[in-house]
Amino acid sequence: MLGFQPYETFQLLIETGGVDRTNTLLIAACDAYARRGKPTVPEMEQFETLAARLFPTAGPQARAKGAAILGRAEVLSPALEQLVVDNIGEDLIPFLETAAELSDQTMLDIIARYDVPACATLAARANLSNVVLAKLFQMNSRKVYRALAANTAITPRGAYLSALARSAQMDHLVAEALGRRKDFDAALLAPAFFDLSDSHRIKVIQAFSNRETPVAPIARTIEQLSVASAELTKALMKLFSENRRPEVTRLLAQITGLDEVRCGQIAHDATGAALFVILRAFGATAYDGLKVLIHATSHDTERSKALADYATLFGTVSSESMAYLMSAWRGEVNLLELSKPQYQPFTQPSRRTAAATTAAPAQNPVVEQAIEALARIGARRAS
Structure with a gap:
């Protein structure tokens, strides 16, 4: 031989x-x-x-x-x-990384040893059987879940979807990995919203576009305050224009029921993503909401594009869905309900639509109107 x-x-x-x-x-x-x-x-x-x-x-x-x-x-x-x-x-x-094929029995034996680095390496492999996947998802290991979240060969659905969504709430690296995936519903990352990067926060909000959501527990509170939506946006614009963010923090804590630490994050968030959620949840229009965001945010060279994105979101994201997102921050809802057919987005975004949006971000008339209105206010104050 x-x-x-x-x-x-x-x-x-x-x-x-x-x-x-x-x-x-x-x-x-x-x-x-x-x-x-x-x-x-x-x-x-x-x-x-x-x-x-x-x-x-x-x-x-x-x-x-x-x-x-x-x-x-x-x-x-x-x-x-x-x-x-x-x-x-x-x-x-290295062997587990480069081996062309591994039998289920070999992988199950490694998992049974609870060798976390080796199991994380297995979790990154393609063509894993359901038997092996089930054992990997049963492991209480952040390294393993980070590898599973980044493995695009694994389709997030059913029990796997639930496990990944729960893990994202406890590990920001899992949330970031899922945020990079196109096959994962970014709306399920709502509880990890404040741990995400700026671009992934926008993705979470965009995931609620043209989408029905269950009734949010906070909806009744918002209804009682919605009649004062105009007064709310005026108050926020005044406080942000005078850089009185501690007072913004206290105001947000009073109207949202979120703790002051979280409201402080929202008040000092230079991207404006979290503030957009509050404004839209309380019924702010694009015209009034953008005036607040212009004062609250600092985007430098990306300012026009960011404001154009928010202007679009004011039109596609409902107040009810942002109220639901706020309730997710408060831990009052089961986000997995969003996977039900009746809560799926009405329209799926296309590459052509995305290209058109990014091609001319500064041409949004709502943005221009809000900037012009603020310019007139500034001119009157100066005179």
């Missing part, structure tokens, strides 16, 4: 040659098998028998070296995979 002498000869060499000769035989046999390409079934079975004798008898360094060489073979049976995993030592992670 593979140019070697018959198995009986190897058996004799192993038994009479000592550890040094066994080490040499192991490395030579593993190298020959790795160079063989795709072996026949009899050759693989014969090598399994030989390797099962050599590995236990060889020294630790030879076992690790032989396993590393064997791990580069084109085809490994489950028994040979197990020998590699058991003996490869520090090279286990």
Whole structure:
């Protein structure tokens, strides 16, 4: 087999040659098998028998070296995979990353050991079976969930969707990984809103565009204050224009029921994403809302595009959906209800629409009107 002498000869060499000769035989046999390409079934079975004798008898360094060489073979049976995993030592992670195929049994054995780095490596592999995925999702490990969240070969649905959404609430890196995915409903990241990057916060809000939502628990409170929506936007614009953000914090705490720490984050959020949610939830129009956002935000070179995005969102995102988002911040709703058919977006965004929006961000008439109105206010104050 593979140019070697018959198995009986190897058996004799192993038994009479000592550890040094066994080490040499192991490395030579593993190298020959790795160079063989795709072996026949009899050759693989014969090598399994030989390797099962050599590995236990060889020294630790030879076992690790032989396993590393064997791990580069084109085809490994489950028994040979197990020998590699058991003996490869520090090279286990590279082996799990580069192995073309791994049997379910090998992966389940690794998961059973609760070797977190190795399991995280498995979680990043493509073509994982449902049996293996189920075991990985049962692990209480942030590293594993981060790998699962970033693995685009895994379709987030059913129990996997629920598990990823819950993990995103506890780990901002999971939330960020899910925010980068196009196949994940960004609305489910609402509880992690304040841990997300600026662009992903906008994605969460955009996920509520043209979408029905369940009735928010905070809706009744908002109804009582909605009659004063104009007064609210005027008060916020005045406070932001005078940079009185601590007073903004107290005002938001009074009307939203959020704690002051969270309201302080909203008041000092230079992107305006969280403030947009508050304004729209309380019924602010694009015209009035943008005047507040212009004073509250600082976008520098991206200012016009950001304001144009908000102007569009005022038209596509309903007050009810932003009230629902606020209730998610307060932990009052089960966001997984949004996966039901009746709460899916009415229209799916197209590449053409997205391209048109980004092509001319500064041409939005609502933005221009809000800026002109503020300019007139400034001119009257100056005179």
